[in-house]
Amino acid sequence: xxxxxxxxxxxxxxxxxxxxxxxxxxxxxxxxxxxxxxxxxxxxxxxxxxxxxxxxxxxxxxxxxxxxxxxxxxxxxxxxxxxxxxxxxxxxxxxxxxxxxxxxxxxxxxxxxxxxxxxxxxxxxxxxxxxxxxxxxxxxxxxxxxxxxxxxxxxxxxxxxxxxxxxxxxxxxxxxxxxxxxxxxxxxxxxxxxxxxxxxxxxxxxxxxxxxxxxxxx
Ligand SMILES: Cc1cc2nc3c(=O)[nH]c(=O)nc-3n(C[C@H](O)[C@H](O)[C@H](O)COP(=O)(O)O)c2cc1C
Numbered sequence: 278x279x280x281x282x283x284x285x286x287x288x289x290x291x292x293x294x295x296x297x298x299x300x301x302x303x304x305x306x307x308x309x310x311x312x313x314x315x316x317x318x319x320x321x322x323x324x325x326x327x328x329x330x331x332x333x334x335x336x337x338x339x340x341x342x343x344x345x346x347x348x349x350x351x352x353x354x355x356x357x358x359x360x361x362x363x364x365x366x367x368x369x370x371x372x373x374x375x376x377x378x379x380x381x382x383x384x385x386x387x388x389x390x391x392x393x394x395x396x397x398x399x400x401x402x403x404x405x406x407x408x409x410x411x412x413x414x415x416x417x418x419x420x421x422x423x424x425x426x427x428x429x430x431x432x433x434x435x436x437x438x439x440x441x442x443x444x445x446x447x448x449x450x451x452x453x454x455x456x457x458x459x460x461x462x463x464x465x466x467x468x469x470x471x472x473x474x475x476x477x478x479x480x481x482x483x484x485x486x487x488x489x490x491x492x493x494x495x
Contacts, residue, residue: 299472313410316363328341365421466478
């Protein structure tokens with residue numbers, strides 16, 4: 278086994294021959310929360326976050342993790358700043374067909390640019406939040422802020438890591454994904470993040486029944 282230290286307390290990944298940090302190539306696949314938000318003036322922002330997941334189902338809650346710094350001129354990521362201002366966001370599902378626009382929306386556009394317009398995506402209004410939804414995406418979670426968790430900063434750069442937890446107050450599902458009261462997610466072909474610049478797509482599923490006790494090995 279290769280073993281490396283992440284805090285300088287021994288050889289790191291570079292000394293062991295890795296060109297890039299392998300950490301994120303090992304936590305896979307990561308769902309992508311494609312977060313739309315608005316600032317106080319109503320300027321729309323859209324950005325992908327692969328530090329994203331569901332963290333409970335009753336009530337449904339999701340989180341996304343934003344990295345960056347408030348210590349430099351750039352300031353916080355617009356998404357985070359918008360949620361600090363409004364307490365609301367929408368998490369849109371990224372599908373295979375939307376992979377290019379998703380990637381385009383990660384460009385560091387100036388704060389006054391409407392990023393949905395900039396990447397050529399039509400909007401739909403939300404029911405409970407001001408942030409619009411990505412019309413071409415088949416699933417949207419309307420979210421209200423639960424809390425921010427300020428995490429340890431990068432020891433080298435001082436960059437902050439902030440976890441934003443949102444309560445999902447409304448869910449939109451394209452009816453084309455639903456068969457006999459069940460979501461067939463392969464119809465959406467969601468895109469998920471791997472390491473480096475790699476992605477995967479969900480187009481195959483398998484099921485395993487949950488065990489009772491004692492576990493039946495037959
Ligand atoms: C697939 C993908 C996943 C990303 N995940 C994250 C993430 O989890 N956290 C983060 O801070 N930035 C992430 N980024 C980078 C942000 O999308 C990028 O910094 C974006 O410009 C932030 O936009 P904003 O300033 O408009 O909020 C990711 C980029 C891509 C392409």
